[in-house]
Amino acid sequence: MAGMEAAAAALQEHIKNLSDDDVRAPSRLPDWTRGHVLAHVAGVADGMARQLEYAAGGETVELYDGGADGRNRAIEEGAVRSADRHRRELNDSLERVLAAFRGLQPADWNAPISYRSGVVRDGGLAMWRELVIHLTDLDVGVDADTWSPQFCEHLFGFLAARVPAGVRLRLQPLALPPRVLGSSAPGEPASTTISVNGMATDIAAWLAGRTPSLGSLRAEAAADGVELPTLLPWPSALPAK
Structure with a gap:
């Protein structure tokens, strides 16, 4: 939780002053703008929140609504958002997923989810990875030498x-x-x-x-x-x- 919380805060801090031109500029990932990266992270956060919400009822669900095709479509459609819209969408998604993790009881971390046929703890580690690595992909002054x-x-x-x-x-x-x-x-x-x-x-x-x-x-x-x-x-x- 500490890793996720800190990584989410760092991401929000480093995108707070991005302009519309900034989010349309290339990221460090081939063929992706910063907007693609931001849309992807928001999609992962919403998808992981879905995993936890279904796991609480003893069910599993695909990480992305619509599977891989739905993921790719959402990224392409979301990439063109304005900078302010990206911030709102990402903040809402991060609030949703962090609230889901904060509400877990100790036993809940071992509940099955569909993500890599794992458990909730695997989902938490994945969320941590997505936030830390994709912040460096945004090319906003944070490099891998900051990784703990x-x-x-x-x-x-x-x-x-x-x-x-x-x-x-x-x-x-x-x-x-x-x-x-x-x-x-x-x-x-x-x-x-x-x-x-x-x-x-x-x-x-x-x-x-x-x-x-x-x-x-x-x-x-x-x-x-x-x-x-x-x-x-x-x-x-x-x-x-």
Whole structure:
């Protein structure tokens, strides 16, 4: 909750002075304006609120009204809103989803939801990720080097699904414990171990498909410098485990 609350407040603070021209300008995501990003975040917030509202009654529902097609349509239609309309829509959506999470009892965090065939806690972590990462995507002066150690540690675990078969990543973030992602399945050849060294925020940004802010990353295999491996798609494009 603390992570979601802080991330929502940071997003609202950094968009409060955007003009109509600003929201029509490109974001850091290919082919998306800032308006696309803002419409997407509002849609995720409303969708996650729906997850919790249905979970309270023992039911599950799709994250987006209309599924993936409904999601894409809502983003395209919402992207052209004025800056003031974006702020109103986003504030309403964030208020709705945060109120839903604030109202949970301890046992409610384990209620099933449809999002990745998980539970409410998975939805909370997803909301935290969406708010933090998409604030950097807006290109409003916030970079990945602002991500907290706790957030980076969370991304290391969640984004382990992006490690390709046959690769074992040994993450060696400065000031944090090493972490190993990926392994060989029984009966498969041993994986190639690649060590990735650098600031935790740079490693997390790379795993998330974003550009590292500090440029500290170095990759090594068998003591030789190598290129960073090509990662699999974001976990939403992969089957839920």
